[in-house]
Amino acid sequence: MSKKKRKKDPSSNTPADVEITTTAAAETADSTSESKEHTERAEPTLSKKERKAAEKAEKAAQKSAKAEKSKKASKSAKVEKAKTSGKSEKSGSSGETSSADHSAQAPAMPKFKHLRKKKLTSGKGATPREVGESLVALFNAGKADEAEKTWYHRKIESIEGDGSVFDGLKGVAEKSAWWCSENKIIAAKAEGPFVCSTGFTVIFTMTVERTDGTRMEFREAGVYTVEKGRIVREQFMF
8 A cells, every 4th residue: 555745734843843944034134134234344435525536537538438439530531531542533534633632642742941831821711712612603603793792802902914903892893894894795714713722723714795896715814812711812814
C-alpha cells in the first residue's frame, strides 16, 4: 500500500518555527537598512557653493566638447573646399577658367621684402562684388538710373577718358542729361564685374544713334572704386 505525501499546513507551525521565521525577517530588514544607511553615508553632501561649481564645470566641459566638434567640422569643410578648388573648371573649349575661381587657383605667394603687411579693403558695407553684380544686373535690365541712385556716393567723382571730372551726384546727372540729348541708345550690354578688393571693372558695349542719324558701336571699360558699400569714383576708359 503506497503512502501519500502530506502537505504541511502553515497553520500547524509550532511557536518555535514562528519565532525563527520572525527573527530571520528582522535580520534581513536590519541588513537592508544598514546597507542603505552605508550608501547614504558614502555619498558626500555638497554645499550650495560646491554644487554650483560642479554644475559650472560640467557646462564648461560640454561647451568645450561642442567647440572641439565644431572646429573639426570646420577643418573638414576647409579640406574639402581646398580639394574642390584645386580642380580646374574649363570654360567651353578654350580651356579658360572662370574669374570666380582665379584667386582660388592662384599659387601661394612667397615672402616678399617690400610687401605691405596690411591689405587694401573697401571697408564695411556691401562688398565690391555685391555692388558690381547689382550694377551690371540693373544696367542690363535698362535701369542704369536706379543703379546710380542705389550705389553712387553723393560725393562721387566721375572721370571721363579725356580727363574731365564731374563732381557729385549733380555732376553725374548733368553729364548724363547732355549725353542722352546727343545720343539715342539702340542696344547696350554690360559684362562683368571683374572684381578686386577695392572695386570692380565693367565692360560696356553700346550701339547709339547720333542726332545727325549716324549709328556708332563702341566699347568702354568703367572702373569703379568702392568705399564702405558705395561707389566713390568711376572712371571710363576707351
